[in-house]
Amino acid sequence: MARMGILISAACALMAAMGGPAQAARPVVADLSNHLVAITTGFSGTHVLVFGATDDRKGDIVMVVRGPMETHVVREKTRMAGIWMNRDEVQFPQSPAFYAVAATAPLDTVIPVDVRKRHQIGLNALVLPAIVGGGPPLSDVEAKRFRDALIRLKQKSGLYPEAVGTVTTLENRLFRAELDLPATVPVGSYTVEVFFIQDGAVIGAEITPLFVSKTGFSAEVFDFATHHAAKYAVAAILFAVIAGWGIALVFRR
Amino acid sequence: MIQVYLPIAEMSVDAFAIVALGGLVGFTSGLFGVGGGFLMTPLLIFLGIPPSVAVGSGTNQIIASSISGVIAHWRRGNVDVRMGTVLLSGGVVGSGLGVLVFNLLKAWGQIDLTIRLSYVVFLASVGGLMLVESVISLVKARGVSASAAAKPRGAENFAWATRLPLLMRFPKSGLYISALLPLAMGVLVGILVAIMGVGGGFIMVPAMIYLLGMPTQVVIGTSLFQIIFVTMSTTFMQATLNHNVDAVLTILLMVGGVLGAQWGARVGAKLGGRHLRILLALMVLVVCFGLVDELVTTPSEAFSMTMLR
Numbered sequence: 028m029a030r031m032g033i034l035i036s037a038a039c040a041l042m043a044a045m046g047g048p049a050q051a052a053r054p055v056v057a058d059l060s061n062h063l064v065a066i067t068t069g070f071s072g073t074h075v076l077v078f079g080a081t082d083d084r085k086g087d088i089v090m091v092v093r094g095p096m097e098t099h100v101v102r103e104k105t106r107m108a109g110i111w112m113n114r115d116e117v118q119f120p121q122s123p124a125f126y127a128v129a130a131t132a133p134l135d136t137v138i139p140v141d142v143r144k145r146h147q148i149g150l151n152a153l154v155l156p157a158i159v160g161g162g163p164p165l166s167d168v169e170a171k172r173f174r175d176a177l178i179r180l181k182q183k184s185g186l187y188p189e190a191v192g193t194v195t196t197l198e199n200r201l202f203r204a205e206l207d208l209p210a211t212v213p214v215g216s217y218t219v220e221v222f223f224i225q226d227g228a229v230i231g232a233e234i235t236p237l238f239v240s241k242t243g244f245s246a247e248v249f250d251f252a253t254h255h256a257a258k259y260a261v262a263a264i265l266f267a268v269i270a271g272w273g274i275a276l277v278f279r280r
Numbered sequence: 281m282i283q284v285y286l287p288i289a290e291m292s293v294d295a296f297a298i299v300a301l302g303g304l305v306g307f308t309s310g311l312f313g314v315g316g317g318f319l320m321t322p323l324l325i326f327l328g329i330p331p332s333v334a335v336g337s338g339t340n341q342i343i344a345s346s347i348s349g350v351i352a353h354w355r356r357g358n359v360d361v362r363m364g365t366v367l368l369s370g371g372v373v374g375s376g377l378g379v380l381v382f383n384l385l386k387a388w389g390q391i392d393l394t395i396r397l398s399y400v401v402f403l404a405s406v407g408g409l410m411l412v413e414s415v416i417s418l419v420k421a422r423g424v425s426a427s428a429a430a431k432p433r434g435a436e437n438f439a440w441a442t443r444l445p446l447l448m449r450f451p452k453s454g455l456y457i458s459a460l461l462p463l464a465m466g467v468l469v470g471i472l473v474a475i476m477g478v479g480g481g482f483i484m485v486p487a488m489i490y491l492l493g494m495p496t497q498v499v500i501g502t503s504l505f506q507i508i509f510v511t512m513s514t515t516f517m518q519a520t521l522n523h524n525v526d527a528v529l530t531i532l533l534m535v536g537g538v539l540g541a542q543w544g545a546r547v548g549a550k551l552g553g554r555h556l557r558i559l560l561a562l563m564v565l566v567v568c569f570g571l572v573d574e575l576v577t578t579p580s581e582a583f584s585m586t587m588l589r
Contacts, residue, residue, distance in 0.1 A: 068284060070292065099586070100389070109576055110397075110575050111575060111579055113389045113392075116389060176585075180581070180583060183581075211290075211292075213587065248527055253523065256519055256523065257520055259525075260516040260520050263525055264512050266527070266531075267343035267530070268512075271345065272347055272351075275349075275351040275352075278542055
């Protein structure tokens with residue numbers, strides 16, 4: 028698998044090199060080993076190889092993977108009458124369901140803070156707008172607490188990988204990075220952004236789409252249950268009736 | 281380890297763990313002759329299944345187990361269809377209310393807490409009562425066995441139930457009482473069916489004996505009979521309103537449940553009833569304690585997150 032990835036990226040670089048003059052305008056090209064991640068019944072996470080090539084300038088590669096934008100609700104438990112129950116809640120309407128970063132070197136040595144902020148590179152630079160349903164607006168301290176909680180919970184479930192991944196380079200022209208998608212990876216459309224950075228400035232960038240979708244049996248069950256809920260309900264009930272009857276017949280004593 | 285993706289719970293689980301859990305609950309129900317739904321939901325929660333999905337899928341599974349259970353009682357003529365119909369009419373209404381409440385609590389972010397709290401209350405009372413009752417009967421059996429037999433419940437004990445309107449004759453149970461009483465019982469148990477994902481037999485059976493005064497031999501069959509229909513309508517409403525019935529999870533639970541129940545019934549036939557009941561009571565209390573522990577100890581993470589679609 029890994030070896031094939033190298034072959035593919037080498038071939039890609041070769042093509043980029045051959046296309047030399049025509050491609051001169053593109054300082055960086057990138058692609059994925061697989062644009063469609065299929066969640067099947069046996070899905071337990073997968074890897075996607077991100078590979079590409081740069082022109083012959085010296086620089087660093089930073090990769091940012093962003094999952095579908097979803098509304099996340101973060102709730103805080105407080106102790107009331109001896110029992111821990113949800114009380115305060117904050118919504119994050121436009122936050123990526125998945126977010127991962129990889130780079131050829133530690134981020135702070137590669138890009139200055141303002142550039143990171145502009146391109147939302149790294150968890151500290153990630154914009155997560157928060158809203159409270161009713162009541163007074165959030166204080167900065169509260170907003171930060173909930174934002175930190177969202178990031179922490181996402182990290183715990185492997186959806187905002189804590190460590191910055193590594194991008195490895197070859198001959199200063201080719202690069203590759205392994206993107207790990209956990210079993211709980213949310214479905215939807217992703218973007219893989221690759222930044223080519225020299226002396227703290229972005230000198231080239233490329234965006235590639237990645238789709239994660241349920242396929243096969245589990246997708247059919249989910250679609251059926253969501254879009255044809257009444258039929259799904261009847262099917263589930265009928266199945267249970269037949270199964271129960273069958274069990275009684277088989278084990279008739 | 282075979283990882284299986286649950287399409288509605290949206291998570292991968294170890295298929296073997298779920299089948300084993302279904303088997304354990306099935307074994308318990310075969311051994312003790314109880315439905316087992318009240319153990320299924322908390323154990324699924326312990327395995328990390330979202331409480332809402334545990335409730336919805338558990339209800340679906342109970343349809344199958346109560347059908348296979350009722351058939352033997354039906355053949356022996358131990359089902360009071362008339363009483364069952366009154367109970368299930370109330371049950372369908374109650375479970376409808378329950379599913380709506382479930383939907384509201386889900387939107388408020390309090391459904392997990394409600395499910396857990398309901399379980400704590402019911403497991404504690406059922407487990408506690410069962411333990412006390414079986415210990416007392418064990419002690420009595422050791423002493424003079426000529427204890428005064430339980431007083432036969434004459435109709436006069438339930439005279440108040442005949443003073444309400446809507447009097448109805450239930451020939452199979454030999455009762456002439458107001459239909460309002462079983463109807464109300466049905467509504468209350470129906471709410472529990474929706475919120476806890478149980479059949480409700482563990483409440484319905486004692487209520488039928490002590491509140492309605494039904495003869496013991498028709499109680500279990502009639503309870504199972506009405507559970508079938510109440511769980512059917514609950515499953516329908518959960519699947520259409522709350523989208524929390526996971527067919528894959530249900531099938532895994534059924535597979536384990538069937539095998540476990542057969543095994544449990546065989547083991548149960550060899551063991552004595554009183555010791556079994558103490559064992560069941562202790563098991564119920566242990567599960568209850570586990571839930572209490574989760575509710576009162578300071579959580580290592582006070583925040584939780586859900587993604588809206």
